[in-house]
Amino acid sequence: MHTKEKLFRILCKQKQGKCECGNANYLFFEFAHYNRLTKYRTRNGKIIGFNRLHLKQMKNELGKGRFLCKLCHRMETTKEYENTSLDALERHANLAKTAELGSKICTGYFHSGTALSPREFYNNHSRCKNCYYYDIYRRVRNKRDYINNIKIELGMCQFCSLPVRDNYTYFEFDHIDPTNKFKKVSELHKYKTSTIDIEIKKCQLLCADCHFKKTHPHFCGLS
Ligand SMILES: [Zn+2]
Ligand SMILES: [Zn+2]
Numbered sequence: 408m409h410t411k412e413k414l415f416r417i418l419c420k421q422k423q424g425k426c427e428c429g430n431a432n433y434l435f436f437e438f439a440h441y442n443r444l445t446k447y448r449t450r451n452g453k454i455i456g457f458n459r460l461h462l463k464q465m466k467n468e469l470g471k472g473r474f475l476c477k478l479c480h481r482m483e484t485t486k487e488y489e490n491t492s493l494d495a496l497e498r499h500a501n502l503a504k505t506a507e508l509g510s511k512i513c514t515g516y517f518h519s520g521t522a523l524s525p526r527e528f529y530n531n532h533s534r535c536k537n538c539y540y541y542d543i544y545r546r547v548r549n550k551r552d553y554i555n556n557i558k559i560e561l562g563m564c565q566f567c568s569l570p571v572r573d574n575y576t577y578f579e580f581d582h583i584d585p586t587n588k589f590k591k592v593s594e595l596h597k598y599k600t601s602t603i604d605i606e607i608k609k610c611q612l613l614c615a616d617c618h619f620k621k622t623h624p625h626f627c628g629l630s
């Protein structure tokens with residue numbers, strides 16, 4: 408599909424030639440925005456990924472970012488995610504503080520004992536909505552740290568031997584036998600650690616490039 412677009416994309420990647428880190432394997436590059444808020448949106452506000460844009464939109468989008476290798480792209484997105492999600496919660500929590508005061512006490516992370524307007528709460532919760540979401544956020548983070556630590560313990564990509572360091576978001580769990588797959592490991596944040604352990608036992612650790620090559624064996628940029 409969309410051969411015209413695919414060709415154009417490859418030409419752009421080729422023209423850039425190198426990632427900021429020096430990686431010159433341009434066929435595997437991904438488009439990364441300088442600012443995610445400037446991403447192309449449809450009239451309904453839906454974000455459309457760079458690879459799914461039409462030629463004209465794609466040309467327009469090029470000025471808002473550059474191509475990065477998978478590793479640099481992941482590192483950037485992870486950092487961004489960690490900053491924005493906590494920032495947003497904190498910002499909302501500060502707004503809640505200045506709201507009209509009521510008799511209800513929030514016992515959560517941001518407010519610890521401050522009285523807030525009852526409107527800030529879910530019906531029977533002792534934490535306001537922001538403190539409640541913070542707990543979910545923290546739980547997800549803990550699970551993610553748990554999974555990342557296992558990656559560090561496993562040590563390296565099973566195909567190319569690239570070592571796992573602070574680049575753990577670049578590594579993925581690949582199901583050796585796809586028929587016994589329950590879910591992607593990266594989608595298990597809401598599950599118990601025992602469930603995560605069972606799923607990881609079915610997998611080998613691969614870096615994103617090797618994983619991509621394995622799942623797209625015929626990939627030559629044009630297929
Ligand atoms: Zn790079
Ligand atoms: Zn609160």
Ligand SMILES: [Zn+2]
Pocket residue numbers: 564565566567568569613614615616617618
């Ligand atoms: Zn690898």
